[in-house]
Structures are given as structure tokens and as C-alpha cells.
Amino acid sequence: MKTIVIVGGGAGGLLTAAMMQDFWKDRVSITLIYDPNDKVMGVGEGTTPTFVDILRDNLNKDILESIKDLGATIKLGVLFKNWIPDKEYFHGFTEIVNNEDWADDNYSAIHSLLNDSYDGGTNHSNISGSIPVDLEDHHTALHILTDKLIDFLLDYLKDKITIVHDKISRVTSDGENIQSVTGKNTGNYHANLFVDASGFKSILLNELNPEWVDLSQHLPIDRAIPQKVDNNTNTIPTYTLAEATKDGWIWQIPTQTQFGTGYLYSSKFTTDDEARANYNDWLLNNHGVELDTNRVIKWNTGYYKQAWIGNCFAVGISAGFFEPLEALTYQYLFNMIETFLSMNSTLKMLEYNRDVVNDNHNKFFTQTCDFLNLHYCTNRTDSPFWQHITANKTKWVKNIEDKCKEEFIDVFRVDGSLDHWNHDSMIQIMNGLNMFNKDGIIDYVNSRSDSKSLYKNAKKHHETITSMKNSIDTINHKQFIDSLNLPYI
Numbered sequence: 001m002k003t004i005v006i007v008g009g010g011a012g013g014l015l016t017a018a019m020m021q022d023f024w025k026d027r028v029s030i031t032l033i034y035d036p037n038d039k040v041m042g043v044g045e046g047t048t049p050t051f052v053d054i055l056r057d058n059l060n061k062d063i064l065e066s067i068k069d070l071g072a073t074i075k076l077g078v079l080f081k082n083w084i085p086d087k088e089y090f091h092g093f094t095e096i097v098n099n100e101d102w103a104d105d106n107y108s109a110i111h112s113l114l115n116d117s118y119d120g121g122t123n124h125s126n127i128s129g130s131i132p133v134d135l136e137d138h139h140t141a142l143h144i145l146t147d148k149l150i151d152f153l154l155d156y157l158k159d160k161i162t163i164v165h166d167k168i169s170r171v172t173s174d175g176e177n178i179q180s181v182t183g184k185n186t187g188n189y190h191a192n193l194f195v196d197a198s199g200f201k202s203i204l205l206n207e208l209n210p211e212w213v214d215l216s217q218h219l220p221i222d223r224a225i226p227q228k229v230d231n232n233t234n235t236i237p238t239y240t241l242a243e244a245t246k247d248g249w250i251w252q253i254p255t256q257t258q259f260g261t262g263y264l265y266s267s268k269f270t271t272d273d274e275a276r277a278n279y280n281d282w283l284l285n286n287h288g289v290e291l292d293t294n295r296v297i298k299w300n301t302g303y304y305k306q307a308w309i310g311n312c313f314a315v316g317i318s319a320g321f322f323e324p325l326e327a328l329t330y331q332y333l334f335n336m337i338e339t340f341l342s343m344n345s346t347l348k349m350l351e352y353n354r355d356v357v358n359d360n361h362n363k364f365f366t367q368t369c370d371f372l373n374l375h376y377c378t379n380r381t382d383s384p385f386w387q388h389i390t391a392n393k394t395k396w397v398k399n400i401e402d403k404c405k406e407e408f409i410d411v412f413r414v415d416g417s418l419d420h421w422n423h424d425s426m427i428q429i430m431n432g433l434n435m436f437n438k439d440g441i442i443d444y445v446n447s448r449s450d451s452k453s454l455y456k457n458a459k460k461h462h463e464t465i466t467s468m469k470n471s472i473d474t475i476n477h478k479q480f481i482d483s484l485n486l487p488y489i
Helices: 011-027 049-059 063-070 099-103 107-114 146-157 272-287 329-342 351-374 384-391 395-406 423-432 438-447 451-470 477-483
Strands: 002-007 028-034 073-075 077-081 088-092 130-132 141-144 162-165 168-173 178-183 187-189 193-196 212-214 223-230 239-244 248-254 258-265 302-304 312-314 474-476
Touching: 002 011, 011 028, 011 049, 011 146, 011 193, 011 329, 049 063, 049 141, 049 329, 063 141, 063 146, 073 477, 088 423, 107 438, 107 451, 130 477, 141 146, 223 272, 258 272, 302 351, 329 351, 351 395, 351 423, 438 451, 474 477
Parallel strands: 002 028, 002 193, 028 162, 077 239, 193 312
Antiparallel strands: 073 141, 077 088, 130 474, 168 178, 178 187, 212 302, 223 258, 239 248, 248 258
């Protein structure tokens, strides 16, 4: 029987254990080692619809069970505020429009962009506080409490794997493979595969001298100050708020009775004390409370070029990290684990398998850097931070920006498509940032021999989608949560 040792008991390590156990079942023996004194601050965390899919498909947990067990609320998208001063836009999860629409004639997009109404066929992309009645039939995500997720996963895994409470005191390697890890109180552990889920420390992978790829030029945010505040309103928003500031941006995530908030900034342009003062002002203005924590979360923006070296596989933030814009941590984690499992049905550690997994890892990070950098295509230059980030766009983003001034149909064929991110998401962001040239879209339509039928079909397609969205039965989000008779957190 093959043996696997996972180091780290955060959400990343536990989800990895759950997915590997579900995949291999009794063909492997999994030991997870973590220090229970490493406490998780459950301030609220956003996810993407993939998170709901994984819970259902791998852990047999439907969305209602997830809401109950994770203290969760429904997330329909992200509301971006002040990325262009005094403007907001909504990035909702796609459910009606898909990539095939873009590969054909861009019907819905052409019509809606010409009429300044594009919202991408999202399921309920308003901010009214309502959600679809039948959640299983809609593309939704969750806002969760991380500590609740960890409690659920520990309970789920307790009879399926070996869980050891200990702190790793030594990692032994030969420079190419991990030979063993040593627990402070429990001794040595050997395995066929070691999984590094130790977070920013990357204590296993760093023993094998991985190459680091720095992305801070394009994404300079490297600090966050988190705080929970009470929700004293009678509503539960259906979105994550991403509000731009002169230093970076603020997140606000609604859980059942509180908001998880956080102030994000770059240490290159803002000191910790300045960030605390600015965050305190925002908390007072928006919630009537003062900052009550000295905690600052720090990271390096980038990734290790090899997430899998020898017999060591790094997952989640052990392999790399960006600012939490668009809540992509779980998206990356699931993508990597699924790719790893698809290439390792027998756990033979073949070099070809490593190459495929590492290529996917590099592709995800480079494309995600482009995707996140796209959010900063704004006219803000009111601070050193905004002056820097608007002047340091990635090559792909610069090309997209140039294309938007001239063309429309080929805008996503610049240097290849970002196949990790669907076109609809990018269109919503780009439209929200006023990147499209309306005259260019008109010129494109008029240049076609079938321009009349194109616009006719575009209008019809858009009207169909709008009708489908408007016909969705909804319920007030807070009423829905209350109806589940959940104990408030």
C-alpha cells in the first residue's frame, strides 16, 4: 500500500486529504500532521462555484448541508466599488451565457454592450439581497467561516485517515526527494508522497530549492489587516464587496451575523501604521466601530516554478499566492489536486506526470496574474500605489487594452486565450472598467456582410437571456437563512 504524509491542517491540507482519500480510497494510507495550536481566524472567506461542486461531488455534501455546517451564506458574485472613482459594477457568476456564445457571434454581448446593459447572463446579478429559490439549479458560491470548514473536514476525515497532532521539527531530504519528516513529540514519518500544505512557510518544498517567480511588479499588494464586525442591518448581502482605496482595496464578506472585512495594501507604498489609520477611518465611517487588532498578514506575491519536485507536492498557498481578489485560492487548490490525481492513478511518480502538473501550475499562475491585473485597468492615478499598478500592466493586459480601442471580436485572441477564466467574466470586468470602445463594436458589426442579421440575432439572443433571468424565482437571502433555523454563529 502506498503511503502519503500531508503536513498542514488548514483548509488546504484537509481538503487535499479529503479529495485524495475519495480518489484512492483504501489503496493508500494517508497521515495528516498538524499543530492544533495554529489557530485559524474565521473572519469569513469567499469561494467560487467550484467550491460547491467539490463539496457535492467529493464529499457528498449538498449546498443546504454546507450552509448549515459552515455557517455559510450565498455568494452570487463580487461588487466592485471605486475602482473607477464614484462608480461600481457587478461581476456575477455565469450560468446562461457560456464560452460557445463567444466562439460564435457574441450575440448577447454585442447587443448589451451597445446598449450599456451587459451583465453576462448572470443568474441574479443585482444587489437586492435576493437569491434563487432552487440553489441546486444555479451557479452559486458560498461565503464561509474558515474555522467551521476546518471543523467539518476534521470530523469528516477522522475515521478515514490518520490525524496526528504535532509540530514538525525537522525535514530530511537528499536535495531531490523528502526522506522523512519528524514530529516534535511523535518521531519520524516516511512516505511515498509528501504533501506540503504548510502555508506560506512551504517547509517541505523549500528543502528542495524550488525556483521562485516574483509577480509583485504587476500585483504589488502584499499585506492584509483582517477584522470581524457585527452585521446590525436586517439584510445579508449576496456578494463580496471589493472597495478600492488609495492604498489598495477592502474586502467585506457577509456571514450569517457578521461581516468579515480586511484592508489590503502594498508595503512598498504604505506603512502598517498608515494602513491601520486608513482602515480605522473606513470602519468608523461604514460600521461605526474602531480597529481592534494589531494583526497584519504578510506574503510574497508569486509562485514556485515547480509545485511538484521529486516526491513532494505543494498545494494551495504553499505553492504560491496572490492577493485574494476574486477568491481564487480554492479555485487553484482544486485545479491542482484534480490535475495531480488525473496524472497519478497509480502514484508512480513519473517525470512526465510531474511535467504536466507543473506546466498546469505555471499556466494557472501566469494566467491568473493577467486576470487579476485586468482589474486594475482603471483611470486612477491618485496615489503612488495606483500610479505604479496602472503603469505596470502585464503584456497580455496591455494588448487587450489596445485591442479594445480598435476591435471587438478578436479581443480575446491576443497571445492566446486565458482558458482558466471564461470570457464572460472578463467581459463583465472590462465593461465595468469602461474599457470597450462602443464605436469599435459598431464598426465591427457594420463591417460584416451579415450585419443586419447579426444585430437582429444579437437582440433576440439578449432578450431571451434577459427573459430567462427575470423568470428565476427568488427569495430574500436573510429570510432564506432564517428559514433554515440555524443557530447563529
